[in-house]
Amino acid sequence: xxxxxxxxxxxxxxxKAHAIALKAAPTVxxxxxFPVCELLAEVNDELAAHKATELGFTRSTGDWRALxxxxxxxxxxxxxxxxxxxxxxxxxxxxxxxxxxxKPLALSAADAAAMVEAAESSGVKTxxxxxxxxxxxxxxxxxxIASGEIGELVHFRGRHNEDYLSDPTSPLDWHTCxxxxxxxxxxxxxxxxxxxxxxxxxxxIVEVFGQLQTVTARRPLPGNxxxxxxxxxxxxxxxxxxxxxxxxxxxxxxxxxxxxxxxLAYTVTGTRGSLVFDQERMSELQLYTSEGPEGRRxxxxxxxxxxxxxxxxxxxxAGHGLGYNDQKIIEIxxxxxxxxxxxxxxxxxxxxxxxxxxxxxxxxxxxxGHWTRV
Ligand code: NAD
Numbered sequence: 001x002x003x004x005x006x007x008x009x010x011x012x013x014x015x016k017a018h019a020i021a022l023k024a025a026p027t028v029x030x031x032x033x034f035p036v037c038e039l040l041a042e043v044n045d046e047l048a049a050h051k052a053t054e055l056g057f058t059r060s061t062g063d064w065r066a067l068x069x070x071x072x073x074x075x076x077x078x079x080x081x082x083x084x085x086x087x088x089x090x091x092x093x094x095x096x097x098x099x100x101x102x103k104p105l106a107l108s109a110a111d112a113a114a115m116v117e118a119a120e121s122s123g124v125k126t127x128x129x130x131x132x133x134x135x136x137x138x139x140x141x142x143x144x145i146a147s148g149e150i151g152e153l154v155h156f157r158g159r160h161n162e163d164y165l166s167d168p169t170s171p172l173d174w175h176t177c178x179x180x181x182x183x184x185x186x187x188x189x190x191x192x193x194x195x196x197x198x199x200x201x202x203x204x205i206v207e208v209f210g211q212l213q214t215v216t217a218r219r220p221l222p223g224n225x226x227x228x229x230x231x232x233x234x235x236x237x238x239x240x241x242x243x244x245x246x247x248x249x250x251x252x253x254x255x256x257x258x259x260x261x262x263x264l265a266y267t268v269t270g271t272r273g274s275l276v277f278d279q280e281r282m283s284e285l286q287l288y289t290s291e292g293p294e295g296r297r298x299x300x301x302x303x304x305x306x307x308x309x310x311x312x313x314x315x316x317x318a319g320h321g322l323g324y325n326d327q328k329i330i331e332i333x334x335x336x337x338x339x340x341x342x343x344x345x346x347x348x349x350x351x352x353x354x355x356x357x358x359x360x361x362x363x364x365x366x367x368x369g370h371w372t373r374v
Pocket of ligand 1: 009010011012013014015041042043064079080081082084102103104129130131188
């Protein structure tokens with residue numbers, strides 16, 4: 001069988017999720033090539049060797065540039081913090097490697113544009129990890145919308161709220177620093193719901209009116225020094241949206257939404273029905289259709305099952321549910337098929353650049369106090 005050798009950079013939250021998915025994908029799906037966990041890079045040789053053993057990679061290195069240039073690596077898989085994505089991706093593209101990168105693609109739209117240009121002129125394949133669009137329930141929502149079952153779309157409401165920084169005594173880390181993260185909640189979580197809005201509706205967001213706020217301006221420095229430092233980006237943000245197909249909508253996003261653990265949710269309203277989804281109940285989709293007598297209408301809960309996109313590969317039994325890591329397994333299937341069979345990959349660097357443009361436009365709108373074109 002054909003193989004695809006993966007070089008993974010970074011083994012934190014996302015690096016582990018990618019490793020799990022790389023190992024599981026050939027068991028779940030019938031793939032056109034076998035993804036091989038070939039080489040792993042971390043910040044030093046010792047950590048890299050330890051993580052390679054733990055996550056099942058053949059070789060390791062403490063130098064990500066050696067990974068990018070390694071002749072056996074076909075795909076560079078970037079799971080490092082945001083500020084490293086551009087440098088790593090440009091080096092990988094220059095070495096002729098396909099690139100699978102985590103979101104947000106870059107710290108700014110200008111950086112993302114440089115990455116798009118490099119990828120498109122070299123012809124390598126790219127994929128960005130906006131994994132929530134691959135959940136079976138959300139793929140089903142997209143199918144229902146595209147089929148016209150809920151009529152013409154009139155409104156999109158999206159949110160992605162979590163509470164990982166709701167405790168004001170949680171220390172600063174790379175997420176709170178402009179130079180390492182870019183935008184705050186807006187870049188980290190808002191990026192997912194902005195991509196989701198375009199994925200579900202099939203329309204592009206063309207104009208935004210944004211508002212951002214940093215609620216906890218200072219946090220303890222990491223370690224036990226007792227010192228404090230500035231939080232340099234937003235804790236929460238919201239924006240009004242205009243889409244190119246005439247739809248209007250809004251998003252909100254927060255990393256201080258006390259109690260909300262995985263609050264990616266949307267309501268899509270159409271002229272003949274509506275859809276409601278909440279990632280904390282990720283195997284359910286609420287569907288309302290304007291059918292039957294008025295007194296018998298209501299939202300129905302569709303539990304995902306083998307009839308729905310990609311579910312049957314995991315289980316023959318309806319309602320048993322998928323999990324977060326399963327979305328990544330589906331993403332790996334798409335990555336392998338895109339590279340080997342030439343299927344278009346979405347979201348590639350170009351689609352992810354759009355998200356960076358939306359983030360920049362929401363920030364600019366907040367500063368200037370008016371509607372801003374994406
Ligand atoms: P993390 O801090 O948990 O892990 C980052 C890893 O990168 C660490 O293991 C760190 O040692 C390593 N690293 C840092 N600098 C490096 C270097 N120079 N060379 C090699 N390794 C290096 O971060 P995370 O939460 O895994 O986030 C990583 C990326 O994944 C970010 O871009 C983030 O936005 C994204 N992310 C995506 C999702 C999703 O659902 N798609 C969820 C969380 C994070």
